[in-house]
Amino acid sequence: MADRTETDKRNGDGSDTSGSGTGGRRGRATDRAAAARADLARALAAAVRGEVSATAGDRALMTMDASNYRRVPDAVVAPRDAEDVAAALRVCRERGVPVVPRGGGTSIAGQATGTGVVLDFTRHMRRIVALDPEARTAVVQPGVVLDDLRAAAAPHGLTFGPDPSTHSRCTLGGMIGNNSCGSHSVAWGTTADNVHALDLLTYGGEAVRAGRGTDPEGRPTGLPPRLRDGVQALVGRELALLRTGYPTGLPRRISGYALDALLPEAGTDLARALTGSEGTLGVVTEAAVRLVETPAARALAVLAYPDESAAAEAAHTLLPHRPLTVEGMAADLVGKGAAGLPDGGAWLFVEMGGASRAEAAARAEALCRAATADGATGHALVADPAGQRALWRIREDASGTATRMPDGTEAWPGWEDCAVPPARLGPYLRDFRALLAQHGLRGTPYGHFGDGCIHVRIDFDLLTPPGVRRFRGFSTDLAALVVAHGGSLSGEHGDGQARAELLPAMYGDELVGLFGAFKDLWDPAGGLNPGMLVRPARLDDNLRFAPLPKGPVPVEFGYPHDHGDFPAAVRRCVGVAKCRTEKLGSGSSDVMCPSYRATGEERHSTRGRARLLHEMLAGEVITDGWRSPEVRDALDLCLSCKGCRSDCPVGVDMATYKAEFLHHHYAGRIRPAAHYAMGRLPQWLRAAAPAAPLLNALARTPLAAVAKRLAGIAPEREIPALAGETFRRWWWRRRAAGGAPTGGRTVVLWPDTFTDHLSPEVGRAAVRVLEAAGLRPLLPPTAPPAKRPSFPLPRLHRPGLCCGLTYVSTGQLTQARAVMRRTVEVLGPLVRPDRPLVVLEPSCAAALRTDLPELLFDDPRAARLAASVRTFAEVLEELAPDWTPPRLDRPVAGQTHCHQHAVLGDAADRRLRERAGLTGDLSGGCCGLAGNFGFERGHYDVSVACAEDQLLPAVREAPPHTEILADGFSCRTQLAQLGERRGRHLAEVLAEALGEGPESG
Known part of the structure; x- marks a missing residue:
């Protein structure tokens, strides 16, 4: 977030404020809006100790959550404590500005978006205040990340x-x-089942301590008199409606306000009634939550069924x-037989706990036997924790994976989590599929089958008016279908804007009217998250x-x-925020x-x-x-590691x-010096090669x-x-001396810039190993074949070959395309299916x-060249499967190259x-050097922090004899x-074990 008093100096809509007529009026309105934002930001900055910003960049970051909705806030506040929250509410109340509390921004119904002021609790208010293992409770601030609480509770055998x-x-x-609920709710319930007490502030500034129980006069405790008497009167007046207006038999009834929790027979549980209110009644500043005992061991049974309906029933x-869990997925989401799943059309993931691994496995085996007798067509039982994590990742990534249909069509939330009584799930899913077909829509259901809760992304067309009308019509029909099956419009993610308009279909007008009365009691000014739950937006x-x-x-x-649609590529991000994980597990x-x-930073x-x-x-x-400084500054610390290409569920x-x-930002403009220096590194290294000893001395x-x-x-960096x-010079010298074998299967060895000019020992080692494996590596020429006989140019003047990496990473795409075309022209005649291109630098x-065929998308030769690329290990496995490598018998440490992880495998x-x-x-992660990134001025601290995340700890902890x-090259340089x-390429390690040959020096 920017400095506390920094505000957006540009017009909100980009209009010209100096014009006349309509444009002038629009400009004056924009000026007034900007002035109001600036005034609001100044008042907030004077009142709170946390950060305040009304800049375009910070407001833009908060326009969306993980839903289909977007609303633009006026300012963002990161409060440091409850006093800051109270101060921010006071400033907003005085100006009639709405307030939206926000956590990780992963809400799928739109309730974490809003106008006015967004309170971002993820920056400061994330402390675990207390944890009592004996009482099995914890007191947390609202910004505590769930995994942090679970990690703190784990040493005591507890979890949330x-x-x-x-x-x-x-x-x-x-x-x-x-x-919220999650996959273990069949065992441990919803968040409401695990909340003991809540500290809240209302929009009006009243402090509330919401718990369970009443005073001697039957009034809920922890409330100021106005609310205490108001709640008591409302409940007393509407006892009959509260007792009969809610559906029963629903473990996942999340929609609406849980006012039935205020009934005397329910214990007058005010904390439970406020849980799930989506920030419309009060702002939570602290919560006391219950912890549960976690099993010492778990086993995962994956049960296969012929189809989704069979699994659901x-x-x-x-x-x-x-x-502990009963999760369901169908084959149209994960692919038949994917990731070791047993053959089937749908699967149930069922987790069993036990005091030991043997006990958990025995319980899972018993369940598998019972399921097989009841229609399961196969099963897999996994007791190994690593194997379980791999299977659970399929399920956890589904919320993003389901955003694309198998044919690449976009799919969206909106009906993400309806729930019906578990025994009704099979019939409901059949009717749901029929309704999809009736509206000409497709979706891939999955979710918490044991609780009757279904997640689904549907291929709504939300870009055109007819598509939006279909979205609305389907939503209305589906609400009726859910209610007909005795279900809840929301079974986990809340109503937000996605479903609140349809609550009368589930509860009736009278009970929905009572929701409005409850909202008005708590928030008479309507300042907290307006448009959600009560009097909602369409x-x-x-x-x-x-x-x-x-x-x-x-685009390029x-x-x-x-x-080819860049906005569609950007729309891939649906906001599930897997990228916001702060520590890799x-x-x-x-x-x-x-x-x-x-x-x-978000x-x-x-x-x-x-x-x-x-x-x-x-x-x-x-x-x-494209000239946006906000986007440029945010992208400045992108390492171009490509990790998101594989780790982001939607790619x-x-x-x-x-x-x-x-490319667009700097078109026709002076670039940063590093773009000319490191972005064009291949040119500079070729020119510098003859003077290498002198330059090394300087x-x-x-x-x-x-x-x-x-x-x-960066001044902290040493120049390699x-x-x-060079590797090329060694190669040609060796060939001239007759040191290269003439037999064996031919492969083309790519002399990349880093290997050629900075670590030729890797190239020499690779040649040694490839030849030992019976292969015959050849280097490509440096220029394309002449189209007609001509006098050969001296080698020094021939243009070098390059993959274009440094040009791409600095956005010099015109130059990248030129060097890539030259590469295609040279390599095109050389590589073929039986003669791959071996590349040592990941x-x-x-x-x-990837970059080459995606930038040269109009050249079919580019795709053929890309398909021929093999890593060092891949070519040995494919073309020398019978070769026996030398035995080294020692452990390894280090880090898989980020591009290898993301692109190559x-x-x-x-x-x-x-x-x-x-x-x-x-280990995973990125070394932090990432080509030019870690060398650029201003990036050193982030580069080191990235290395400290995974790579450096793994190396420090490795025993001395570890390889x-x-x-x-970047990873080795960072180390x-x-x-x-010192880190080494795998080729170097194997070549050393082979011994030095006369041709390897």
Whole structure:
């Protein structure tokens, strides 16, 4: 967030304020709005100690949550404590400005969006105030991330029961606001079942301590007199309606206000009644929650069924076995047989607990036997925690994965979590599928089958008026269908704007009118989250797609997965915020999003950057288009690690979006010095090669500081030494001496810039291993074949080959396209299916496999070249399957290269290491150097923080005899410059074990 008093100096809609007529009036209105925002920001900054911002960038980051909706706030406040919350409410109340409490912004019904002031609790109010293992309670501030509470409770054998799939980034305040549930609710209930007491502030400034019970006069405790008497009177007046107006038999009844919790026979549980009120009644400043005992061991049974209906009808029959979870997924979401699932058309994920792994497995086996006798067609039982995590990841990523249909069509929330009585789930799903077909829609249901709660993303067309009308018509019909099955419009995520308009279909006008009376009692000014739950906005208003361009936007990349449509690529981000995970879990191989983990800033998450690009395209808050400094600054700390390409459930590719943006942003303008220095590194290294000894000597003199300043290089960085003899020069010298074998299967070995000029020892080692495996590596020429006979140019003047990586990462796409075309012309005649292109540097391999065909989308040769790219391990596995590598028999440590993780995959590397006796796994994350990123001035601290996230701790903790693997030049350089142990490419390790041959020096 920007400085406390910084405000947006541009017009909100980009209009010209100096015109006359309508334009002039619009401009004057915009001026007044900007002045009001500035005044509001000043008043807030004077009243609170936390950060306050009304800048375009910070407002843009808060326009959306994980729903279909978008509303633009006037300012964002990050309160430090309850006093700050009270002060902010006072300022807003004096000005009639609405307030929206916000946690992780993962709400799917739109309730975390709003006009006025957004209270962002994720920055400061995230302290676990107390944890009492004996009482099994914890006191938390609203910004506490669920996984942080679970980690604090775990040493005591406890956990917080509700665990939505966003557990690594959702907050307790948000869970309380939505009455979140999660996959373990069949065992441990909803958030409302686990809340003991709430401290709240009303919009009017009244402090509330909401708990359970009454005073001797039967009035709810913890309330100021006005609310105490008002609540007592309302409940007493409406006892009959409260006792008969709510559906029964619904473990997941989340819709509306839970006013029946205020009945005497329910214990007058005010905390429960306020849980799920979506920030419309009060702002939670602290919560006392219950903890539950977690089983010592768990086993996961995956049960296969012929189809979704069979799985749905079986789910409730498993509940007598006392499972911890009963989750359902169908084949149209994950693919038949995917990820080790047993053959079937649908699956139930059923987790069983026990005092030991043996007991948990025995209980799971008993359940599998019962399920098989009752219609399950197969099962898999997983007791290994790592195997369970891999299977659960399929389920947890579903909320993003389901956003794209198998044919690439977009699908959206809106009917994300209806719930029916569990015994009615099978019939309901059949009727639901029929209703989809009736409206010509498609969706992929999954979710909490044991609780009768279904998640689904549907291929609504929310971009055109006819599509929006269909969305509305389907919503009305589905509400009627849910009610006909005795269900709740919301079974987990709340009503928000998505479903609140339809609450009369579920509860009737009389009970919905009572909701309004309760809201008016607590918030007579209507200042808290207006438009949600009570007197809601229409479900088809405020759609986030409405302000986007209606036609195509001219871009450079082909965006093949989005049909060349850049706005569609940006729309991929649905806001589930997996990129906001602050710490990778033990054993995680994930990469996304290293800059967010380093800074904790929303703008540095993949979601934050996508939101800013969305607002850039919308042009309402961010009005400078491609010239936007807000987008540029947010993308500045994007490492282009491509982690989001694989780790984001919907495949947002921020590295590509960044390259696209930089290309347009700097078109016709002076670029940062680092773009000219490091973005064009291949040119400079080729020119510098003849003078390598002299330049290496100068790099150790005071002149190096001057050179770094001129080149935009961080002063803390050492300039890597140039090779005295390039890999290419060694290759041709060796061939001239007759040292290269002439037999064997031919492969083309790519002499990437880093291997050629900075680490030729890797190239020499790779040649040694490839030849030992019976392969015959050849290097490509440096220029395309002449179209007609001509006098050959001296080698020094031939243009070099390049994958284009450094040009792409700095957004120099015109130059990137030129060098890529030259590469295609040279390699096109050389590579073919039986003669692959072997690339030793993972970042270069990734550029050739993805950036090249996506930038040269109009050249079919580019796709063929990309398909020929193989990593070092892949080519050995494919073309030398019978070769036996030398046995090394020692553990490994280090980090899988981020581009290898995201684009290439490391399965072949794992198998090669196993065959060579190299044991253990490499960590996830990013080394933080990431090509030019860590060398650029201003990036050093973030670069080091990224390295400290996974790589450096893994290396420090490794025993002395551990082999430190780092296939990327950046990874090896980061290790060397931060004072850690030397990392080596896998080829170097294997070549050393082979022994030195006469041709290897």
